[in-house]
Amino acid sequence: MRDRRYRPEEERGIPDGLLVGLLAFLLGLTLLVWTATGLAGVLSHGAWPTGVAFTNTPLAMRALASKPHDLASAWPETPPAELSGYGLFWGLAIGELMILVVLTIFTLGTLARWRAVRRSKTAGSDRASGAYGGYAQQPAPRPESRHGERSGAGWEQDTGSSGAYATPAPGRPAARDAYAGSAQQPGAPTAVGGEAAGPNTGNPQQPGAHAQSGTHGARTEAYAGTAEQRGPGAPGDTGWPAGGGSGAAVSPPHGAAGPDSPAEQGASGRNPHAPSPGTGTATGTNVPAPRTTRPARLLYGDPATRRPSTVQAVLDAQGPALVVTSDPTVWAETKDARAKLGPVLVYDPGHLCDTPARLHWSPTAHCEDPATAQERATALLAPVRPRALLDAAMADAAETLLRCWLHAAAVDGRPFKQLHRWAQGGSAHDAVRILRTHPKATSGLAGLLESALTAHPERREIAQQLVVRALSSLSSIHIREACTPNRADSLSLESFVNEGGTLYLVGESIEDPRTHPGAMPLLTALASDVVEHGRRMAARSSDGRLDPPMTLVLDDVAAVAPLPRLPELLATGQDQGLPTLVLLRSAEQARARWPEPLPQ
Numbered sequence: 001m002r003d004r005r006y007r008p009e010e011e012r013g014i015p016d017g018l019l020v021g022l023l024a025f026l027l028g029l030t031l032l033v034w035t036a037t038g039l040a041g042v043l044s045h046g047a048w049p050t051g052v053a054f055t056n057t058p059l060a061m062r063a064l065a066s067k068p069h070d071l072a073s074a075w076p077e078t079p080p081a082e083l084s085g086y087g088l089f090w091g092l093a094i095g096e097l098m099i100l101v102v103l104t105i106f107t108l109g110t111l112a113r114w115r116a117v118r119r120s121k122t123a124g125s126d127r128a129s130g131a132y133g134g135y136a137q138q139p140a141p142r143p144e145s146r147h148g149e150r151s152g153a154g155w156e157q158d159t160g161s162s163g164a165y166a167t168p169a170p171g172r173p174a175a176r177d178a179y180a181g182s183a184q185q186p187g188a189p190t191a192v193g194g195e196a197a198g199p200n201t202g203n204p205q206q207p208g209a210h211a212q213s214g215t216h217g218a219r220t221e222a223y224a225g226t227a228e229q230r231g232p233g234a235p236g237d238t239g240w241p242a243g244g245g246s247g248a249a250v251s252p253p254h255g256a257a258g259p260d261s262p263a264e265q266g267a268s269g270r271n272p273h274a275p276s277p278g279t280g281t282a283t284g285t286n287v288p289a290p291r292t293t294r295p296a297r298l299l300y301g302d303p304a305t306r307r308p309s310t311v312q313a314v315l316d317a318q319g320p321a322l323v324v325t326s327d328p329t330v331w332a333e334t335k336d337a338r339a340k341l342g343p344v345l346v347y348d349p350g351h352l353c354d355t356p357a358r359l360h361w362s363p364t365a366h367c368e369d370p371a372t373a374q375e376r377a378t379a380l381l382a383p384v385r386p387r388a389l390l391d392a393a394m395a396d397a398a399e400t401l402l403r404c405w406l407h408a409a410a411v412d413g414r415p416f417k418q419l420h421r422w423a424q425g426g427s428a429h430d431a432v433r434i435l436r437t438h439p440k441a442t443s444g445l446a447g448l449l450e451s452a453l454t455a456h457p458e459r460r461e462i463a464q465q466l467v468v469r470a471l472s473s474l475s476s477i478h479i480r481e482a483c484t485p486n487r488a489d490s491l492s493l494e495s496f497v498n499e500g501g502t503l504y505l506v507g508e509s510i511e512d513p514r515t516h517p518g519a520m521p522l523l524t525a526l527a528s529d530v531v532e533h534g535r536r537m538a539a540r541s542s543d544g545r546l547d548p549p550m551t552l553v554l555d556d557v558a559a560v561a562p563l564p565r566l567p568e569l570l571a572t573g574q575d576q577g578l579p580t581l582v583l584l585r586s587a588e589q590a591r592a593r594w595p596e597p598l599p600q
Contacts, residue, residue: 031057049075300583331506344502360481376528378399397460429453562593
């Protein structure tokens with residue numbers, strides 16, 4: 001016999017919601033056609049057409065469906081002179097339809113947001129009430145007597161079974177059944193708290209037994225867990241029958257070390273099941289200790305080996321980043337990801353990257369400060385500076401010339417290419433006049449420059465040749481353009497650290513820059529300036545470090561931008577919020593560029 005009882009899953013037919021929606025659509029369409037016809041008549045003739053009523057609209061809609069251009073046949077009771085043209089009518093109808101759609105979407109979105117906010121507030125209040133209501137629903141812990149802890153470790157005796165301590169107490173974990181339900185070996189002695197008694201076991205009521213009984217539950221749980229994991233027949237299985245024993249308390253197998261035996265405690269005398277400092281908790285959850293070693297700061301390898309490490313280091317940087325590299329693909333693979341964190345700037349005087357947006361920077365920037373001019377001169381001469389001690393005097397003279405020229409060009413607003421003219425001997429004393437007469441010039445530099453220019457002729461010529469060699473790249477048009485900044489570039493360079501941006505310094509890899517340095521002096525000067533800017537920001541902060549830190553990824557730095565103070569940066573940069581990763585070709589390359597060893 002067929003079951004004719006009501007079954008919701010066997011319902012068939014059109015849903016009620018679809019019917020209501022269809023009726024609402026037809027009603028709205030009727031209202032739209034009626035208002036469009038009337039408004040078209042008002043706009044064209046200044047009055048509502050006669051006979052255009054809401055009850056006549058369904059017949060008009062049927063006529064317009066077959067003849068959309070004939071309004072007179074759609075409204076036969078209305079004089080044709082009072083109706084508008086079909087163009088105005090359909091324009092108003094479509095406009096009303098668009099307004100209706102926009103209002104509907106806006107209303108639905110507003111309702112959805114209101115319901116989401118209300119739902120979140122309700123969930124928050126439920127969580128707040130559940131934080132205190134949960135304790136009322138939990139059963140209270142069962143108090144245990146001291147004797148029960150010593151003899152049965154929190155287990156109740158089941159009077160309806162033949163074995164003692166076979167039923168766990170309410171609230172106790174069932175993992176102890178493997179221990180408590182085991183039978184005692186015939187003739188095996190037992191000690192207080194369930195520990196095996198050896199041949200030298202004395203009085204079980206020893207001092208300190210009460211203190212040990214409090215922790216016996218955790219030790220028994222650990223012992224039972226190992227018994228359950230091994231299973232019957234596994235190595236180390238005791239082979240005891242489960243349950244049915246008549247002993248008062250069950251101990252581990254005879255001869256096996258118990259949970260508190262000296263064999264497990266080891267030489268330190270500490271229970272191995274107890275948590276070690278910084279490694280875990282009493283529940284067995286392992287918490288890793290904090291890492292005390294610093295990440296690797298110096299890596300060696302060929303370009304193919306260094307590139308993945310460089311890309312990963314740039315992508316992992318959480319704050320601003322300075323990237324020095326000779327590989328344009330590093331910029332291409334990381335620029336999009338870094339652009340999501342802040343502005344991306346590229347200083348590429350050699351036009352190695354395929355981008356029109358390159359940073360322009362003048363080495364004379366901020367050289368109004370004599371200390372900045374000194375650091376800038378040291379960085380510009382670092383790639384071409386001779387290493388021999390006999391040439392130290394000539395190198396110091398070249399540094400003095402470049403320092404004074406940088407300061408003179410900065411205070412007088414001269415372009416950086418003016419230094420190239422002064423170094424070549426053209427109007428070299430013009431800088432002396434600027435330092436002597438300009439109100440912003442530092443006193444004493446005019447005499448220092450004049451003494452360097454009028455010193456021993458051979459020393460002066462060698463010093464000028466060093467400066468000319470360092471600035472030889474200015475003979476190239478695109479490098480001269482890279483040294484001509486505008487206001488936007490200056491502001492971007494000043495603010496990229498605060499905005500979490502990334503500065504890429506891309507240059508050609510040059511192994512012997514003392515003959516043809518290219519753009520290496522400019523890259524070295526800019527990298528040194530950014531590092532010093534980060535150090536000044538760290539010194540001004542309350543804790544003496546940048547937060548978030550500025551990551552320095554220096555790939556092939558010895559052949560692109562050899563920073564003069566790189567060993568100091570590796571030693572102290574981490575503490576100042578300047579974590580540095582240096583990637584070089586080999587240790588020999590590092591020793592050739594920096595005589596002192598680089599910190600690992």
